[in-house]
Amino acid sequence: MKILIDMDGVIANFEKSVLDTYQSLHPTKPFIPLDERTTFYVKEQYPSELQSLVESIYLTPGFYQSLPIINGAVEALSEMTQRGHNLFICTAPLPQYEHCVLEKYQWVDQYLGAEWVKKIIVTNDKTLVRGDILIDDKPNITGLETPTWEHILFNQPYNKHITSKKRLNWDNWKSILDI
Numbered sequence: 001m002k003i004l005i006d007m008d009g010v011i012a013n014f015e016k017s018v019l020d021t022y023q024s025l026h027p028t029k030p031f032i033p034l035d036e037r038t039t040f041y042v043k044e045q046y047p048s049e050l051q052s053l054v055e056s057i058y059l060t061p062g063f064y065q066s067l068p069i070i071n072g073a074v075e076a077l078s079e080m081t082q083r084g085h086n087l088f089i090c091t092a093p094l095p096q097y098e099h100c101v102l103e104k105y106q107w108v109d110q111y112l113g114a115e116w117v118k119k120i121i122v123t124n125d126k127t128l129v130r131g132d133i134l135i136d137d138k139p140n141i142t143g144l145e146t147p148t149w150e151h152i153l154f155n156q157p158y159n160k161h162i163t164s165k166k167r168l169n170w171d172n173w174k175s176i177l178d179i
């Protein structure tokens, strides 16, 4: 099978890094705990006067490259590959691409290795990419085409209201994916 794997919120821990950085830079300001996150875009859950502080965190050089890996991701990706599946990393960049795009490549090289750099697909419309499965934390993924892939949600607090799709995490993926 061709399996497309999203990066942020699936293999790279974007949310933890935003919150940790926010709390260290602004220790007295209110914050949203990770398990209370309800919007897909973190900035949108903060009051308007704090949104630029949140955004500046992920626009800072080095942010994307230093994201921690989500536990179990490396092992899951290697095992799927060993089982003969074709995996690709399918990620949508920020419109402010300056650091984000380069650092996503650096991140993959650093955590997954050079072979995986060749498997990166950067796109803002994942429906244009063919595949059997897309593992992604975004609640709804739309675009120009009818997807060939089944969207399987990667569990995150901000997508738990979606009940119409299969969902998984790196602890239970083997029992959810019939591969």
Ligand SMILES: [Mg+2]
Binding pocket: 006, 007, 008, 009, 010, 136, 137, 138
């Ligand atoms: Mg994501």
